Amino acid sequence: MKRYAAPAIFIGLTILFAVLLMPYTAEPEIYAIGNVEEAGIFKNPIALKQISQEKTADIVPLMQELIGSSGSIVLNVRLNNVEDIEADLAEYRRASKQFDNMVINLDMSESEIDDFRKNNTENLKNLEELVSDSATFEELNNLEIQYRDENNPEKMYSVAYEGEALRKKLEQTFADCQNTTAALAKSGEVVDIKSEQSEYSVDAFSEYIDEVNQIQEERLLRISDINIEFQEELSLEIEPPGGIYGDTINTTGIYSQTGDIPAGEPVTLYIDSRKYTVSSCNITGEYSIPIAIEKMYAGTHLAYTRVGDVFSPVIPISVIGTAGVLTLNYSVSGTTISSSGKLTTEARAVSGAPVTLYIKGQDTEKNATVDTDNAGEYLYETEVEPGEYTILSVFSDPEFPVSDCRSSESVVSITQSNLYIYIILFVITATGAGYLILRRRNRAEKTEQSPIETSIFDTAEEFLSSEPLPEISDTKNEITPAEIVAIQEYRSRYISQRTVLSPAEAAHILGEGFTAAIQKYSSQECSPSETMREQTAKLDDTCMKKAVVFVTLYETMVYGIDQQDGDELLSAWDKVITCMGDK
Amino acid sequence: MRQTTGNILVVAALVIAGIVILSYLSSTDAELSRYNNGWNGTSSFYDQLERSGSTAITSYPVLRSAYPDTLIMVEPHYMLNGEEGESLREFVTNGGTLIVIAQRESANTILEVAGSTVRIHDTKLASIDMEYNDPEMVIAYQVQEHSLLEDVESIALNQPSTLTSGEALIQTSSISWIDANNNGKVDGIEKLGKETVMAHEIIEQGEIIVLADSGILINSMDFTVSERDNAQLRTNLVTSLKPSYDTVTSQPFVTEGILQAVTGAKSTTVIKILAILLITGIICAAYARKIL
Structure with a gap:
């Protein structure tokens, strides 16, 4: 029992220490320098x-570039370099987008820095307005020349009227630009x-406005000499005069002219000098056009209607900005992150709005822009490498009367797929199982070929009938009398100790004597690993049967199958030893 | 034979345990300590100083008799008495260079005594330009030439404080801020702007140089900051100005009783592991000697 005490304690301590150290394996403090x-x-x-x-080295030059971009765009507007304007504007948009991403x-x-970003976004919007309005103004200038050549005073009057609306719009854009x-x-x-450079762009813009004013003044002067008998009138009323995102404003008016008004006379609504929609008058000349406030920047917009060459007065519409609310949900499937959410303002869904998703990992940054649907919802799915990611969605578009907003940040952890681990475990298990099966099969084959069987038989006959005996060496020696005396000492020991030892331990003494006798009889060494039956196989037919009887009894004693008093075993031992001694 | 082997094992285990314990107790893990070989000690910097032949100043009156060219003070932590203060001031006014490397405001008393108007402000300085993935591991840039900053363009700092007054030598980039709410990002009332982390001031014939970050001297900031010129700055400190170093009031030379070291040791996991090893050793020895 004592011999097992030390290993048992070692095993116990090993388990104890393993359990104690288990909590530290995730963050082993023994190598704490890298963890503190x-x-x-x-x-x-x-x-x-x-x-x-x-990053300062990246951000500051980019900010300088953004500020410098305005000047060249305004200058090119003044010079009417259309291609350069588009190229400059595209570059400005690209740089702005890059800057926006960087800030986020x-x-x-x-x-x-974010204040700068917002101001820059506003500035970009102003420049886009300027470019668009300047192109329209230039178009009006060309039309005026054409109508003057055609000697069409009504058309010239229309051009002058539209030019006036555009001038007001440009002055408003200029004011915004200054701010x-x-x-x-x-x-x-x-x-x-x-x-x-930004001051330079304002100066250039101011000069452009002066030029527009001058052109427009001259145009008005030219039509002042034209005496047109206006027989038509187009009225416009807007109710309510303004609103927030999602509101609908009604524009109504009456087109009156001498004579009948053809049913379905088209009425075109212009907002900020851009065609908004086309409706039609009824037979009494009344028209009604709803304006849904959606993608309209916060501020004052100018609206007028037009039927043919007849213009309504220009009426301002006030769009008020409201705070946006952006939500973010995410789900993970394998290595795919699915991000979704909703953009609302004043509990109204904001549709068609761009939402940019930022997915930031330890070493990677990914962003993508998706538009909200009619319900204000967005969805974005992307594949990522395993790791931890921070997801954020941002809405920022001055074209909408909804202020910039962002979702709360979500941290998502993408774990390595366990598939590989499962495969490895399966391979290990399969290999192990295969090895065991093959080993068992080989053993079975060996058993079929080998006379040796380790199973225990109840009778000598059973043993003899189950095993073919090997050939015995011809060169065997008989046991000499002296050797017989030596072997008989095992008998003496057995008799003297059988009362104090257990039957099994006592049987071992006879087994040792039996082994010694076989070695002498067969002149073959018996290995300690050989079983008693394997040793028996070394005997020839003469003593085999007696040996088998002894071994069968021996096994019943040693393996505790049948506890006997030992006399029968001793008798069997005597017979087989005597047999070997006779020979 | 087995008994002899067991005895050898017992002796070996005890000797190893003893060496480990002694070696542990003879050093310290106090931050900035000259005797701390760990990541937050300054053993490597002071070894460098000693190898270059720098001398240790153990009392200030010696500055009057045989004053060095330069005196380096690191996180000075106590008020000087009248004579000590006078000696220090005299050292500066007579042409000495006093280099104070500290991020705690307690060092301001030394600066005041020495006649400097430069002041340290113990703030949470953060920057978008960071050497490590932490905004308080700020990168700062040379803004004015100085012999101490030869071949030094930028350095990585370890939670520096800021300086006011004096002439700026090293500043952070413009996208830096005092992180008042300590959340690692600029928000609320926090303003962006350059902050001075190293400044100098001429006092009569002498000069006072203040670096608001003692973290650049710790061992781990020596070998890990490969991208910056920290090593060059250390070399300049050690070689170019023939410095002596203060051991009177500088924090790296503060030693505490062994009792405190032992108390601290008891709370460390290393000791727990040693105890486990010791128990295992004893069991091994018992097994070898057939006690078990």
């Missing part, structure tokens, strides 16, 4: 990831951005 991120007043650079990030990814969305540029310069100053 902070201690006292210092942070541990060994535990932190080295990124050598110098660097989590600077509550800083002065935005000042704010842009101010927010840029904190990071040492030079604002001279």
Whole structure:
């Protein structure tokens, strides 16, 4: 029993220590230097990831570039370099998008940098308005020349009227531009951005407005000499005069002219000098056009209607901005992240709005823009590598009267697919099982070929009938009398100790004597690994039967199948030893 | 034979345990300590200083008799008495260069005594330009030439404080801020702008240089910051100005009683592991000697 005590204690301690150390395996403190991120007043650079990030060197030049972009665009508008305008505007949009992403990814969305971003977005919108309006104004100039050549005073009057609406619109855009540029310069100053270029763009814009005013004044002067008998009148009323996203504003009016009004006379509604929609008058000349406030920037818009060459007065519409609410949900399927959510304002779904999703991992940054559907919902799915990701969705589009908003950040962990582990486990299990099966099969084959059987037989006959005996060596020696005396000592020991030992232990003494006798008889060494039956196989037919009887009894004693007093075993031993001694 | 082997094992286990325990107790894990070989100690910097032949200043009056060119103080932590203060001031006014490397405001008393107007402000300085994935591991840039900053363009800092007054030598980038709410991002009333982390001031014939980050001297900031010029700055500190180093009031030379070290050791996992090893050793020995 004592011999098992030490291994048992070792095993017990091993298990105990393993259990004690288990909680530390995830963060082993023995190698703590890489796990302690902070201690006292210092942070541990060994535990932190080295990124050598110098983003100021990226952001500040980009901000400078954005500020500088306005000047060249306005200048090209003045010079009417259409191709350059489009190229500059496209580049400005690209740089703005890059800047927006940078601000979000660097989590600077509550800083002065974000103020700059918002002002820049506003500035981009103003420039797009300017480019669009300038193109329309240029078109009007060409039309006026054409109508003057055609000597068509009514058309010239229409051009002058539309030009006046456009001038008001441009003046408003200029006012917005001045404000935005000042704010842009101010927010840029904190990071040492030079604002001279933005001031230059305002100056250029101002000069352009002067040119527009001058052209328009001259145009009005030219039509002042034209005496047209206006027999038509087109009225316009807007009710309510403004609203928020999702509101519907009704525009109504009456087109009156001498004579009958043809049913279905088309009425075109213009907002900010752009065709909004076309409706028609009824036979009494009344028309009604609803305006849904959706993709209309917050601020004042100018609306008028037109029937043929007849214009209504220009009426302002006030669109008020409201706060947006953006939600974000996510689900994970394998390595696919599915992000969804809804954009609302004042509990109204915002449809067709761009929502940008930012998926930021340890070393990767991914973003994509999707539009909301009619229910204000968006969905984006993407494949990612295993790791931890922060997901954020952002809405920012000044074209909508909904203020910028962002969802709360969600952290999602994508784990390595367990498939490989399962495959490895399966391979190991299958290999192990295959090995065991093959081993068993080989053993069975060996057993079929081998006379040796380790199973226990109840009788000698059973044993003899089940095993073919091997050939015995011809060169065997008889046991000498002296050797017989030596072997008989086992008998003496057995008799003297059988009362104090257990039957099995006592039987071992006779078994040792039996082995010694076989070695002498067969002149073959008996290996300790050989069973008693294997040793018996070394005997020839003469003593085999007696030996088998002894072995059968021996096994019943040793393996405790049948507890006897030992006399029968001793008798069998005597017979087989005598047999070997006679020979 | 087995008994002899068991005895050898017992002795070996005890010797190893003893060496480990002694070695543990003879060092310290106190941050900035000159005797701390760990990541937050300054053993490597002071070894470098000693190898270069720098001398240790153990009392300030010696500055009057044989004053060095430069004296380096790291996180000075107590008020100097009148004579000590006078010695230090005299050292500076007579042409010495005092380099104070500290991020705690307690060092301001030394600066005041030495006649400097530069002040340390113990703030949470953060920047978008960071050497490690933490906004407080700020990268700062040279903004004015100085012999101490030869071949030093940028350095990585470890939670630096900020400085006011004096002439700026090293500043952060413009997208840096005082992280008042300590959330790692700029928000609320936090403003962006360059912050000075190293400044100097001429006091009569002498000069006072202040670096608001003692973290650049810790061992782990020596070998891990490969992208910056931290190593060059250390070399310049050690070689270019023939410095002596203060051991009187500088925090790296603060030693505490062994009792405190033992108390601290008891709370560490290393000791727990040693105890486990010791128990295992004893059991091995018992097994070898057939006690079990």
